[in-house]
Amino acid sequence: MSWLPTLITANVEEGFDLAIKLSRMGVKKTQPDDEVRAKLRPIYENDADSLTNVSHVIATNFQTVAAANNYWR
Amino acid sequence: MSWLPTLITANVEEGFDLAIKLSRMGVKKTQPDDEVRAKLRPIYENDADSLTNVSHVIATNFQTVAAANNYWR
Amino acid sequence: MSWLPTLITANVEEGFDLAIKLSRMGVKKTQPDDEVRAKLRPIYENDADSLTNVSHVIATNFQTVAAANNYWR
Amino acid sequence: MSWLPTLITANVEEGFDLAIKLSRMGVKKTQPDDEVRAKLRPIYENDADSLTNVSHVIATNFQTVAAANNYWR
């Protein structure tokens, strides 16, 4: 089973969750080691600018997911 | 009730407010601890570059919301 | 009266001005204190990279405004 | 005469030049003082990362100009 079978979601909130997943997978595919990522987590989770940057990546992926779903109109 | 039931808003200003909400939720979903976020707030709220970056995330999300609403034409 | 009644502008230059306004409102909605923002202004206004970043936010918002106006074709 | 009468250009290269102009105007509208900008110029002109960031803003504005011109197809 693919971790990303489709960009279509039942509703807007699930679409936002998918954008978060895509953002995390962009990291995971670059740094596949779970332990390293776990060690890095408290760093960006406690840094205001890091969190803003994470939110920017989510926003970029949400553009894709929203367009794929015709904005759930 | 979903925190994000729709991308459709009554007018442009509400669309901009929704873009702000999406930007904040991108942070909140990454750092769910209210206390930590409250501690970080005065840091980015008093840093010119941090505020510019926050505005960039809002602009990215506003692109999505505006497209969803056909630009309120 | 809304500060953002419409994305439609009479011409391209007014559209660029609206993009600037949206960029500033993204900051103002995050840091509503006029005094704090006034204190931060000389910092980013005298920093080359800060100004480039501000211009990036304007460019992102201008994409939205230009699309809304069908590029004033 | 407006500094930005139209987004339509005669060809692709002029469109790229317009994207550069938009990027600079984003800076100029934020820092209107010619002397200050002249003082900042050697800073970002001699910094690799600053130049990359400037190129990113130009790329963002070029997306807008190219779409406005239907990609000069």
Place this chain on the structure above:
Amino acid sequence: MSWLPTLITANVEEGFDLAIKLSRMGVKKTQPDDEVRAKLRPIYENDADSLTNVSHVIATNFQTVAAANNYWR
């Protein structure tokens, strides 16, 4: 054989993998020396902000690949 014969992929997951490939090729075309890139890898792979930035580039390329594939609808 081209390293990039098409943007069309069989499914969404392969599209995301192509976005990763495009992001890496953007680096490789700028720094073609395999040894240098190998030396830089542990740096960004162990830095939270670097990984977020890599994920941002992937998200940008994924927008292109997803649009090319009509979002695999």
Place this chain on the structure above:
Amino acid sequence: MSWLPTLITANVEEGFDLAIKLSRMGVKKTQPDDEVRAKLRPIYENDADSLTNVSHVIATNFQTVAAANNYWR
């Protein structure tokens, strides 16, 4: 002869190469001095984050080139 006569390319790979060219021209138009750029090259070519940022600019320009070519479908 223009350095940028068209955004149309024969295939996807040439489109990616054009995106690289656009990214470099964004730098060159800002810093036209060949010697200065040559001096800056080893800096960003040996910095992981700089290379990621360059790849981001390429990705942004590739969005434009890909759209211009209807994604070479």
